[in-house]
Amino acid sequence: xxxxxxxxxxxxxxxxxxxxxxxxxxxxxxxxxxxxxxxxxxxxxxxxxxxxxxxxxxxxxxxxxxxxxxxxxxxxxxxxxxxxxxxxxxxxxxxxxxxxxxxxxxxxxxxxxxxxxxxxxxxxxxxxxxxxxxxxxxxxxxxxxxxxxxxxxxxxxxxxxxxxxxxxxxxxxxxxxxxxxxxxxxxxxxxxxxxxxxxxxxxxxxxxxxxxxxxxxxxxxxxxxxxxxxxxxxxxxxxxxxxxxxxxxxxxxxxxxxxxxxxxxxxxxxxxxxxxxxxxxxxxxxxxxxxxxxxxxxxxxxxxxxxxxxxxxx
Amino acid sequence: xxxxxxxxxxxxxxxxxxxxxxxxxxxxxxxxxxxxxxxxxxxxxxxxxxxxxxxxxxxxxxxxxxxxxxxxxxxxxxxxxxxxxxxxxxxxxxxxxxxxxxxxxxxxxxxxxxxxxxxxxxxxxxxxxxxxxxxxxxxxxxxxxxxxxxxxxxxxxxxxxxxxxxxxxxxxxxxxxxxxxxxxxxxxxxxxxxxxxxxxxxxxxxxxxxxxxxxxxxxxxxxxxxxxxxxxxxxxxxxxxxxxxxxxxxxxxxxxxxxxxxxxxxxxxxxxxxxxxxxxxxxxxxxxxxxxxxxxxxxxxxxxxxxxxxx
Amino acid sequence: xxxxxxxxxxxxxxxxxxxxxxxxxxxxxxxxxxxxxxxxxxxxxxxxxxxxxxxxxxxxxxxxxxxxxxxxxxxxxxxxxxxxxxxxxxxxxxxxxxxxxxxxxxxxxxxxxxxxxxxxxxxxxxxxxxxxxxxxxxxxxxxxxxxxxxxxxxxxxxxxxxxxxxxxxxxxxxxxxxxxxxxxxxxxxxxxxxxxxxxxxxxxxxxxxxxxxxxxxxxxxxxxxxxxxxxxxxxxxxxxxxxxxxxxxxxxxxxxxxxxxxxxxxxxxxxxxxxxxxxxxxxxxxxxxxxxxxxxxxxxxxxxxxxxxxxxxxxxxxxxxxxxxxxxxxxxxxxxxxxxxxxxxxxxxxxx
Numbered sequence: 001x002x003x004x005x006x007x008x009x010x011x012x013x014x015x016x017x018x019x020x021x022x023x024x025x026x027x028x029x030x031x032x033x034x035x036x037x038x039x040x041x042x043x044x045x046x047x048x049x050x051x052x053x054x055x056x057x058x059x060x061x062x063x064x065x066x067x068x069x070x071x072x073x074x075x076x077x078x079x080x081x082x083x084x085x086x087x088x089x090x091x092x093x094x095x096x097x098x099x100x101x102x103x104x105x106x107x108x109x110x111x112x113x114x115x116x117x118x119x120x121x122x123x124x125x126x127x128x129x130x131x132x133x134x135x136x137x138x139x140x141x142x143x144x145x146x147x148x149x150x151x152x153x154x155x156x157x158x159x160x161x162x163x164x165x166x167x168x169x170x171x172x173x174x175x176x177x178x179x180x181x182x183x184x185x186x187x188x189x190x191x192x193x194x195x196x197x198x199x200x201x202x203x204x205x206x207x208x209x210x211x212x213x214x215x216x217x218x219x220x221x222x223x224x225x226x227x228x229x230x231x232x233x234x235x236x237x238x239x240x241x242x243x244x245x246x247x248x249x250x251x252x253x254x255x256x257x258x259x260x261x262x263x264x265x266x267x268x269x270x271x272x273x274x275x276x277x278x279x280x281x282x283x284x285x286x287x288x289x290x291x292x293x294x295x296x297x298x299x300x301x302x303x304x305x306x307x308x309x310x311x312x313x314x
Numbered sequence: 315x316x317x318x319x320x321x322x323x324x325x326x327x328x329x330x331x332x333x334x335x336x337x338x339x340x341x342x343x344x345x346x347x348x349x350x351x352x353x354x355x356x357x358x359x360x361x362x363x364x365x366x367x368x369x370x371x372x373x374x375x376x377x378x379x380x381x382x383x384x385x386x387x388x389x390x391x392x393x394x395x396x397x398x399x400x401x402x403x404x405x406x407x408x409x410x411x412x413x414x415x416x417x418x419x420x421x422x423x424x425x426x427x428x429x430x431x432x433x434x435x436x437x438x439x440x441x442x443x444x445x446x447x448x449x450x451x452x453x454x455x456x457x458x459x460x461x462x463x464x465x466x467x468x469x470x471x472x473x474x475x476x477x478x479x480x481x482x483x484x485x486x487x488x489x490x491x492x493x494x495x496x497x498x499x500x501x502x503x504x505x506x507x508x509x510x511x512x513x514x515x516x517x518x519x520x521x522x523x524x525x526x527x528x529x530x531x532x533x534x535x536x537x538x539x540x541x542x543x544x545x546x547x548x549x550x551x552x553x554x555x556x557x558x559x560x561x562x563x564x565x566x567x568x569x570x571x572x573x574x575x576x577x578x579x580x581x582x583x584x585x586x587x588x589x590x591x592x593x594x595x596x597x598x599x600x601x602x603x604x605x606x607x608x609x610x611x612x613x614x615x616x617x618x619x620x621x622x623x624x625x
Numbered sequence: 626x627x628x629x630x631x632x633x634x635x636x637x638x639x640x641x642x643x644x645x646x647x648x649x650x651x652x653x654x655x656x657x658x659x660x661x662x663x664x665x666x667x668x669x670x671x672x673x674x675x676x677x678x679x680x681x682x683x684x685x686x687x688x689x690x691x692x693x694x695x696x697x698x699x700x701x702x703x704x705x706x707x708x709x710x711x712x713x714x715x716x717x718x719x720x721x722x723x724x725x726x727x728x729x730x731x732x733x734x735x736x737x738x739x740x741x742x743x744x745x746x747x748x749x750x751x752x753x754x755x756x757x758x759x760x761x762x763x764x765x766x767x768x769x770x771x772x773x774x775x776x777x778x779x780x781x782x783x784x785x786x787x788x789x790x791x792x793x794x795x796x797x798x799x800x801x802x803x804x805x806x807x808x809x810x811x812x813x814x815x816x817x818x819x820x821x822x823x824x825x826x827x828x829x830x831x832x833x834x835x836x837x838x839x840x841x842x843x844x845x846x847x848x849x850x851x852x853x854x855x856x857x858x859x860x861x862x863x864x865x866x867x868x869x870x871x872x873x874x875x876x877x878x879x880x881x882x883x884x885x886x887x888x889x890x891x892x893x894x895x896x897x898x899x900x901x902x903x904x905x906x907x908x909x910x911x912x913x914x915x916x917x918x919x920x921x922x923x924x925x926x927x928x929x930x931x932x933x934x935x936x937x938x939x940x941x942x943x944x945x946x947x948x949x950x951x952x953x954x955x956x957x958x959x960x961x962x963x964x965x966x967x968x969x970x971x972x973x974x975x976x977x
Contacts, residue, residue, distance in 0.1 A: 023513055115355075133365075134545065134604075136543070
């Protein structure tokens with residue numbers, strides 16, 4: 001309908017607001033292109049799972065279940081003890097979290113509750129920049145500095161390569177991550193809560209620890225889970241510093257060398273599927289990869305659940 | 315009115331506050347706690363600064379004796395002539411791959427999620443998917459690269475395989491950071507544009523994207539810096555840790571299909587050599603790597619803080 | 626918006642310029658390394674050479690490769706060292722042109738290659754001694770016999786975490802074998818035993834089994850292999866690192882190629898080995914004369930099809946076996962072949 005509305009010199013007709021054909025076509029094209037891009041991400045997920053599953057299934061079908069609980073992980077000798085690599089991953093992540101949790105959360109509380117705005121504005125970016133140090137650098141640091149000095153003092157007479165050295169380096173790696181995310185969570189707590197607490201006569205420590213931290217607990221837990229997830233997936237530090245590259249007996253002693261899931265995968269990485277040793281050595285790579293993928297998936301779901309709780313509250 | 319009502323009677327809370335304000339007693343626990351917390355902050359930062367100082371001091375002799383030569387020399391088993399030239403080129407080419415592949419797909423996917431998709435089940439599914447992918451360890455992407463690009467698609471141990479693997483690794487992060495930047499643009503901007511008759515794509519390209527650009531670029535730059543430092547996936551895909559030579563006159567296509575190395579993988583292979591000279595070389599390579607990564611990160615964060623728009 | 630772009634773009638442009646300089650600069654240092662003012666010969670030789678295999682032979686082949694590409698800048702390729710076993714797996718799959726090996730090709734590998742239609746010729750290029758090493762701070766262990774090595778490292782020694790755990794086994798072996806494989810040096814010190822050595826992908830692993838353990842294992846009706854529970858590394862230099870240990874924990878044990886060990890005498894010391902005729906230390910002379918019990922040959926295996934199809938590969942092997950090329954064996958701290966062996970290799974190459 002051509003309703004002409006005249007309100008002065010510049011007349012706007014309804015027709016003008018209708019989208020012409022050219023624009024409509026362009027609109028449709030762009031919309032399709034964009035939707036296709038979004039599906040690319042799903043494609044990638046499927047690719048990951050498919051590429052891992054094929055070989056992993058191959059491994060599972062051919063492996064003798066008794067081999068999965070052998071005394072150690074020596075893939076080229078047909079020994080595929082899953083508990084060994086799980087133990088290695090847990091010990092190193094455990095040592096890492098032992099260091100990163102107090103340091104990270106302590107730093108976060110200080111930055112959020114105690115530091116002045118100017119201090120926070122300078123230090124927080126520094127923390128974020130330090131979080132960008134690549135893990136291969138920390139691996140180098142682990143064998144040149146951490147192993148001789150720190151581990152050598154706590155446990156003299158130890159070996160050069162140990163899970164403790166790798167664990168400490170992993171802790172240093174994830175501290176800025178935990179500090180940063182936890183600080184965001186603490187900072188997001190509305191001032192009203194703090195003010196109410198001060199109004200009741202509580203001092204800063206009591207307010208921080210008994211009011212703000214509980215209010216931000218979901219975000220803090222999410223930060224910790226993020227840290228654990230990162231520690232579990234960490235590869236280069238353990239490949240350089242934890243020793244036991246070809247395999248290891250089951251051990252939970254942190255001062256022994258040990259092998260993690262990620263290091264087990266790196267040991268078989270020759271950039272090719274031609275690997276000497278037991279025929280199941282190469283497919284075992286994919287089985288471990290699938291296991292790792294599944295574990296991090298579960299951790300992510302848990303972390304997401306916590307983050308969603310935070311969003312709902314405020 | 316002045317009669318003492320329940321409200322006017324001095325309450326327990328009021329006396330406690332008064333006591334606290336006027337007692338003059340120092341809060342020892344509080345101060346101790348504050349000190350402990352301050353120490354944890356200092357420790358977190360100090361450890362990393364110690365690491366940087368250690369690395370820089372070990373690397374200094376290499377730069378003073380060989381200067382910029384070190385940056386240009388190819389890899390070698392002889393520590394006196396080994397250099398990071400090939401590694402730098404490799405890293406740069408890989409970064410270009412990431413830019414060319416991951417950026418367009420990532421940014422458009424984020425635009426879809428934020429501007430087009432609404433709250434459909436499909437959108438939520440894609441969203442969860444992307445969040446999960448962002449948390450997958452890098453080495454699993456390396457496996458993917460090995461299985462799909464190196465073996466099945468036959469790209470072999472090449473820059474192409476490495477570049478595609480890194481691009482896929484980085485894609486979810488690009489989507490997430492871009493989506494957050496888009497979300498920060500207030501609804502009113504969009505509504506105003508619709509109000510004057512723009513179509514959705516015109517709203518996005520003409521109004522939302524330009525306003526979100528600083529945030530998007532910061533996210534992109536941070537992601538590129540992260541890709542620059544990734545080692546594990548490149549090792550899985552076959553980055554050379556030994557010695558290799560490429561033809562300086564080979565065509566770009568040939569070079570892309572040939573063997574490659576990158577700065578982080580070079581650091582990895584040198585870190586395992588115990589000779590004292592290689593310790594210094596490793597430190598020098600780390601310095602190059604860190605200078606790029608830290609400078610880029612610092613720059614991006616500073617820019618983000620400066621251009622943080624307050625609506 | 627533009628100012629957000631600028632620093633990033635500047636940095637990126639800077640890196641691009643730097644890389645452009647590198648690409649041209651990376652060829653000039655190699656050219657300046659070419660011997661003196663010699664004119665590079667056959668400058669138009671080009672092609673790709675892919676070499677993988679033994680990490681023991683890698684230092685030699687890398688040196689030859691670097692010198693060769695200095696003379697022929699248009700030749701490309703790589704030299705990698707994942708281990709003799711992994712190297713043969715790639716070689717018999719047609720993925721490499723030359724395979725470095727610290728032992729002769731095994732029967733199974735030869736069959737795999739034959740099945741895949743890969744033809745090759747085995748060329749001895751040098752001699753290596755398998756050094757048994759311990760930390761430089763460990764002065765208690767000077768000599769070990771084959772019997773000792775079996776007691777500490779053999780298949781029956783799994784879970785021995787202390788040197789003295791092997792005392793009983795050593796006594797048993799002494800009774801059973803007498804002095805056929807050297808005198809036992811038990812009782813061993815009561816110290817933690819830390820072992821670092823090559824893994825199954827390595828030729829050094831195979832050579833050690835063959836030279837040190839296999840006969841005793843046969844006499845004991847055991848599999849010819851080592852105990853599985855030691856720190857296995859594909860990288861020889863990491864083995865050195867592990868054996869170097871710390872001043873507080875010097876009771877380490879390991880085995881590695883002589884060339885690598887002799888370059889790291891500040892971290893490890895070589896133990897003399899007794900195979901029944903007394904303790905023989907590992908030196909260039911004892912290895913060359915084979916009086917050191919754990920001597921072995923080092924090989925390269927060129928793929929004959931590659932040699933025919935790619936002139937660069939043929940030229941490379943020619944250069945490797947020339948006087949100039951073979952001098953790299955000594956330069957890498959390995960033992961050069963005796964003149965007769967070298968002549969035999971050259972005629973094997975000529976007559977391929």
